[in-house]
Amino acid sequence: MPISLFACLITTGVVISFLHLPITIMFAVALTPLLFTGLIARTEENKIKRFDDNFGAFIRSLGGASGARSGLIIESLKELVSHDFGPLSENINNLYKRLKTRLNTMRSWEHFAAGTGSNLIERFATMFVEGTNVGGKPAIIGDIISRNFMDIVSMRKLRYSSASSLIGVLYGMTAGIAATMFLAVSIIAMLAKLFSNTSIPDIDIGISIAAISHSNIPLMTTMLMFMLVCHSLISAMLIRIVDGGHHFNTYTHFVGLVWISALSAELTVRGITPLLGMM
Numbered sequence: 018m019p020i021s022l023f024a025c026l027i028t029t030g031v032v033i034s035f036l037h038l039p040i041t042i043m044f045a046v047a048l049t050p051l052l053f054t055g056l057i058a059r060t061e062e063n064k065i066k067r068f069d070d071n072f073g074a075f076i077r078s079l080g081g082a083s084g085a086r087s088g089l090i091i092e093s094l095k096e097l098v099s100h101d102f103g104p105l106s107e108n109i110n111n112l113y114k115r116l117k118t119r120l121n122t123m124r125s126w127e128h129f130a131a132g133t134g135s136n137l138i139e140r141f142a143t144m145f146v147e148g149t150n151v152g153g154k155p156a157i158i159g160d161i162i163s164r165n166f167m168d169i170v171s172m173r174k175l176r177y178s179s180a181s182s183l184i185g186v187l188y189g190m191t192a193g194i195a196a197t198m199f200l201a202v203s204i205i206a207m208l209a210k211l212f213s214n215t216s217i218p219d220i221d222i223g224i225s226i227a228a229i230s231h232s233n234i235p236l237m238t239t240m241l242m243f244m245l246v247c248h249s250l251i252s253a254m255l256i257r258i259v260d261g262g263h264h265f266n267t268y269t270h271f272v273g274l275v276w277i278s279a280l281s282a283e284l285t286v287r288g289i290t291p292l293l294g295m296m
Contacts, residue, residue: 018265024050040235041199041286044242045279048272055269061134062262064104068133071105073167076145080159083149090149091116108132122146141166173261180260184270187252191274194248195281198241203289206234242282249274 029047032038038046078100082093094113102109108129115125126146130139141162148158253271257264 018054021050021052021054021268024053039283039286040238041242041279041282044246045272045276048246048275051268052272054265055267055272058263058265059269062266065133065135067104068108068135069137069166069170069173071103072133072135072138072141073163073170075102075105075109076141076166077159077163080145080155080157080163083159084154084156090155093155105133122150137166137169177260180256183259184256187256187270188274188277191245191249191252192277192281195245195278196285198245199238199282199285200289202234202237202241203286205237209234242279245278245282246275249278 025047028050032043032046036043036046075097078097079090079093082096083090086092091113094109094116098106098110098113100106111132112125112129115128116122123146126142127139130142133139145155145158145162149155250267250271252274253267253269254264256270257267
């Protein structure tokens with residue numbers, strides 16, 4: 018995050034000093050370095066999801082193997098080390114090595130959970146260890162934990178599906194809002210150009226034509242882009258709340274929404290200008 022913020026400052030300075038870009042694109046380019054933090058957070062989050070997807074099968078297999086060996090966890094793990102549990106395989110191998118030292122069983126499982134980075138795995142692994150330590154049957158405990166774990170993972174996937182639908186809605190809505198706002202700015206700019214060299218009578222008709230003719234279009238554009246940036250940030254935070262991900266992952270959609278806003282605004286201005294006769 019500090020690197021992204023520092024890169025944003027440098028990019029902003031370069032854009033303002035050396036690049037002659039439209040104000041809309043300048044906002045998007047200046048905030049693009051935040052994507053670095055968002056992509057790293059997304060990568061780590063996807064790793065944890067893969068760990069979660071494989072843990073249910075692992076704990077069920079460990080419980081079944083331990084039940085067949087009269088509750089001998091270490092011997093059962095020795096058999097499972099050679100099996101493929103995806104990205105969880107390396108952590109299982111490390112768990113077996115730690116348990117084989119017979120120094121601290123609970124601490125070995127804590128290291129296993131910490132290696133995955135998953136709070137869910139930590140909770141269910143602790144349940145399995147505590148249940149077997151008090152004399153519970155590993156096969157039954159493993160089956161119960163596996164079923165409950167997979168139920169939670171399934172609910173999470175349903176949540177991800179809802180978040181995906183929300184993402185499409187918010188991206189489309191952001192593009193529509195930007196297009197509408199900058200269409201209005203283009204019309205105001207056309208009116209300002211139309212009345213700039215016209216003698217305007219001092220008549221109150223419910224709208225100040227004099228104010229329109231002296232409108233500061235660059236300032237209005239800057240203010241609208243600032244509003245769209247705030248809208249993009251709130252929308253990205255809403256997406257994170259819905260899918261339950263880490264807040265650093267917010268910046269991925271934040272940068273995407275800002276770029277959608279900027280491109281939609283710029284295309285609207287460039288498309289409507291010839292129609293309004295402002296070329």
